[in-house]
Amino acid sequence: MKKTILIYGAILALFGLISCDEEDYLVFTAQPDPEGVNFENSFSSQYLLSEDTGTNIAERFFWNPVDFDAPVNITYDLEASLDSEFTTPVILGSTSATNQAVTVDQMLEFAEDLGLDDDPATTGEDGLPNNTGQVYFRIHAYSGTGAANSVEVYSDAAPLTLSIIEQAPDTGGGCASIYVVGAAAVDAGWEWSSPVEFFCDGDVYTARVELTNDTFRFFEIEGDWASGLNYPYFEEEGFTIDENLVNAADGDSNFSFVGTPGIYEVVVDSNEKTITLTPSTPYYLVGDGVPTGWNWDEPVVNVVETSAYIRTATLEFSGTGAFRVFTSFNDWNSGINYPTFEEMGYTIGENFENAGDGDSNFTFVGIPGTYTMTINTLEKTISLE
Numbered sequence: 128m129k130k131t132i133l134i135y136g137a138i139l140a141l142f143g144l145i146s147c148d149e150e151d152y153l154v155f156t157a158q159p160d161p162e163g164v165n166f167e168n169s170f171s172s173q174y175l176l177s178e179d180t181g182t183n184i185a186e187r188f189f190w191n192p193v194d195f196d197a198p199v200n201i202t203y204d205l206e207a208s209l210d211s212e213f214t215t216p217v218i219l220g221s222t223s224a225t226n227q228a229v230t231v232d233q234m235l236e237f238a239e240d241l242g243l244d245d246d247p248a249t250t251g252e253d254g255l256p257n258n259t260g261q262v263y264f265r266i267h268a269y270s271g272t273g274a275a276n277s278v279e280v281y282s283d284a285a286p287l288t289l290s291i292i293e294q295a296p297d298t299g300g301g302c303a304s305i306y307v308v309g310a311a312a313v314d315a316g317w318e319w320s321s322p323v324e325f326f327c328d329g330d331v332y333t334a335r336v337e338l339t340n341d342t343f344r345f346f347e348i349e350g351d352w353a354s355g356l357n358y359p360y361f362e363e364e365g366f367t368i369d370e371n372l373v374n375a376a377d378g379d380s381n382f383s384f385v386g387t388p389g390i391y392e393v394v395v396d397s398n399e400k401t402i403t404l405t406p407s408t409p410y411y412l413v414g415d416g417v418p419t420g421w422n423w424d425e426p427v428v429n430v431v432e433t434s435a436y437i438r439t440a441t442l443e444f445s446g447t448g449a450f451r452v453f454t455s456f457n458d459w460n461s462g463i464n465y466p467t468f469e470e471m472g473y474t475i476g477e478n479f480e481n482a483g484d485g486d487s488n489f490t491f492v493g494i495p496g497t498y499t500m501t502i503n504t505l506e507k508t509i510s511l512e
Contacts, residue, residue, distance in 0.1 A: 164193050164203075164268045164282045169485040173259070173288040174234060175470045177245075181232040183469045186287070187483045189226045190266050195278050199270040205229070208263050209240060211284050216265075226483075231469075237262045238289045247293045258291040292470070302327035305356070305395070309343025311384040312336055314435060319350045323435075330397040335407070335435040335505075339388045342381040345395070358382050361402060369404045390432050407432040410502060414450025416482075416491055417442055423457045436505035444478075446495040449488035452502070465489050468509065476510045 168189040176185070188205055195201065205227040206216040217237075220227040241260035251257040263286050269279035306322040308315050314337055315323050325332035325345075348354040358374040358381065371386030390407040410430035413419050419427050430440040430452070452468075455461035465481040465488065478493035498511040 162191070162193070164190055164266045164280055166190050166264075166266070166282060166285055168483045170285060170287055171466065171487060173290045174466075175290050175292050176231050176235050176238055177292045177470070177472075178235065179472050180469050181230065181235065183231050183475075184228045184481060185231045185234045185466075185469075187226055187228045187481055188264065188266075189483055190282065192225050193268045193280060195270050197270070199278075202269055202272075203227070204267040204269075206265050206267055207237060208265075208284075209237065211263050211286070213263065213265065213284070234262070234289055235291070238291050241289075243289070243291050245291045245293050256293065258293050259288060261286045261288055263287075302330050302332075303347075304349075305332050306346045306349050307334070307336065307343050307393075308346060309381060310341035311338055311343040311382070313339055315343070322346070322349060324349075325393070325395060332395040332397070334393055335390060335432075336393050337390045337435050338384045338386070338404075340384055340386075342375045342377060342383050344379065344381045355379070364400065366400045366402055368402045371404050372402065390435055408455075410438055411453040411456055412440065412442070412450050412500075413453055414488060415448035416444070416450040416489065417448075419450075427456070430500065430502055436503060438502045438504070439499055441497065441499045443497045444491040444493065444495060446491055446493070449482035449484055449490045451486065451488045462486075471507065473507045473509055476508075478511050479509065 166188060168187070170186070174185050190203065193201060200223070202221055202223060203225065204221050205219045206213060207219055208214065208216045219229055219233060238260065241262070243258050243260050245258060247256065249257055263284040265284045266282040267279065268281075269277045271277045304327055305325045307325065308319065308322050309317055312323050315321055323334050323336050325334040345356040346352075346354045347356065357379055358368070358372075361368060362374075371384060372382050373385055375381040375383035386404065387406070392405045392407070394401075394403050394405075396403070409432070411419075412428040412430060413423070414421055417428050428440050428442050430438040432438045451462045451464055453459075453461045454463065464486055465475070465479070468475060478491060478498075479489050480492050482488040482490035493511065501508070501510050501512070503510075
């Protein structure tokens, strides 16, 4: 009986040794990635910042995945610092993905730490406006939890130039709006429920108006018929008036629109003493993220002004590629990319993001399908339905 017990003990001991050998054989040791980690997107020459667009994404950082040659969890920290040595780095986000968005508000915090402001009256020690400075960004990739025995690697620092948009100086040139009422102004008619407002900047009054062949009049005060400014008034003031407008020769000598019905930008310039009409033209969508492609061959997607200030286009979004908005046909210099709309204060629908490519184009991130895209230049919105 004792022999039997000894034999079983020996067998168990042998299996124990084999098990230990196999376990030792499966141990992996993480090694630094010889390729390192690097940013993969191109950065803008400067990032214009404003509190009005604080929740917008200023930049989405992209980088390559690292390989530590072992089955370990990898975490990426996007770090920022006021100095290139990262003396006191700030972690803007930790992720297992290879991209991280940074908002305008986050960049504004660094701008404030640099002592930048939006006051045009303040300057730096060199006498130049103190609204511009540099912040450094890098990626810290590491295995596991980042403890002492973790493998880690850092990217090179990327300096980004931040510029706070300065407030326009108060030159005392503010001026009140004027209004148009009349049957020629389709959205107004001869009543005060929906007059067309002409916004004033430096004594230049501007509005987009849908006009038809009928009459209208300008008014200095909303709701006050006695404040009317008719055609002879502007003639007597020495204005040169667009050829599409003539004296209606009715009882009130109103304006009569005699041009092609449609939407026009109407400008009353009290400095140059001119009244001009410019017909509406479409915006254009070009890129491989829309049916047009990256060329100007027909058909190009036209975003047509269907009512004053509102341009629309119905098209298919595939969910791949990128595109840009252009204000002039076949003119690459007329492009407006994603961050430019942000800087102009636009609220952009959640189905669109900054493509993060070299030109910061738009990319569609919603469910592929056919949508109506609307660009509202009055409310400053870009939306999909």
